[in-house]
Amino acid sequence: MSTFDPIALECLAAIIEEGGFERAAQRLNVTQSAVSQRLRALEAQVGSVLIVRSRPLRPTSSGQMLLKHTKQVRLLRADLERDLQELTPSSQGGGREEERIAIAVNADSIATWALEALGPLARQRLPLEIIADDQDFTQEWLRSGQVLGCVTTVKQALRGCRMVPLGAMRYVAVAQAEFAERCLPRGLTQHSFREVPFVSFNRKDDMSAEFVARIFGLKRVSLHQLFVPSTEGQLRAVQAGWAVAVLPELLVRAHIEDGSLVDLAPGSSLPIALYWHCWNLESAVLNALTDALIAGAGAALA
């Protein structure tokens, strides 16, 4: 089995992560021609093109495999640095910008419990990079090797990965009090849901339709939808009387309690189970991340 020049691997990763040769050169503090040269050497060694020179640049399948490998090596190196730092705490090795620990987390978790869970690690200067995506899609980031772990609704583990259940996030349907009184005087019913718009995260997000279908026992529903691609933005859109939204109960609890928002289907909530998937590597950093997420989820989720 051939070994790869770690400098060339980091160069490949920099090109992909920064989205271009020029920015990669800046990050690595080398010339652009050095970047091209390292990439070509790696491509010659592998015997295939690793990056499609399109706009935007994207890795080929081989490029993706090498990127994943590079990230796994980085993780092991982060472990090593932590160990070394414990031996000689003054060396302050953590936080080298290139060695990012990337994980994908669904946007609703970022908006509610996940940042708090990761707080202790962030304050220890673990160079975290969080990637946000819809909960059904974060696993794609893990599959493609771009992150070392993900919080997702998908239960099925990927090959070479392990999975830990985190508990369930409860979703409730809410509207601004005045909006609810005006547009839904009888609450959300089998008939009234067609009369109001729903605000969703984006087109990939079918939480609202799933919620409505579930509580009324319908097979498939089609809703009037608005899209605001931010969890907090959705909340503000609801507060401003744009629409109904199906949001994490954790996010809206205080607003329901103070009466500014109304729970439109009291007693009905949609539980969405969340799972943490990560590479099956013995790594102190990975274990610390896993422990922190389990603890945070345990405190916040059902």
Next chain:
Amino acid sequence: MSTFDPIALECLAAIIEEGGFERAAQRLNVTQSAVSQRLRALEAQVGSVLIVRSRPLRPTSSGQMLLKHTKQVRLLRADLERDLQELTPSSQGGGREEERIAIAVNADSIATWALEALGPLARQRLPLEIIADDQDFTQEWLRSGQVLGCVTTVKQALRGCRMVPLGAMRYVAVAQAEFAERCLPRGLTQHSFREVPFVSFNRKDDMSAEFVARIFGLKRVSLHQLFVPSTEGQLRAVQAGWAVAVLPELLVRAHIEDGSLVDLAPGSSLPIALYWHCWNLESAVLNALTDALIAGAGAALA
């Protein structure tokens, strides 16, 4: 000049927007084979492939051009519906789910002034779809025909588009009070900025580095960075003592006033000019969007 079957065009748009043939069929309430048939007919008419059948599906250049055309036709149709609705208000034509009005807005504007600006239109049931991206990249969405307008930092207008300056968003460097006292007892200086981590939106976001370079007159700086891809998430990471962040003054003003956050470089702020770009079409919907954004930005921005 050939005309295109609008049903086939909507079918093409549905495939691209929903990311697949099956979901497109669901949205259009037809069978999957009807979707394939319509697409093939359109491809035969154009004489080229319109969609690359990869995972994820993506439009070819011709496909993108047709998508843009479809969206422009939609916009004109939305105008027509508005006009018709004014004539016969009872018909309640607005809000057909397929006819989305998509615009790209930078995440920091969504988190501060933009939703409020769009509120009146949303409450009139304009079927808005907001796409969030980094401010330097929203224009790509317009260029590729996926949105009809964008809020961006790029001044240069695209061909076939018009541009309106919106004013400047002011960014300031902040940290949690206790974190600032512990890690930056003398504030942010030419020396101390290397000692602390900065939390940024994602790799494409170079606001922190630009801010530091600007206030200290440096050419290029490299920072210890953490990444949290949510404006409000960055704020919460700062509040939790993870790091320093360079954030819109609009977002942090109240927290600086109540003493929970500290302005690390009082008197220094980075103004970022924002521009609204949209297709140069005579359209009442487009004019209403433009007017709403100009008014909202005028009230909130410098």
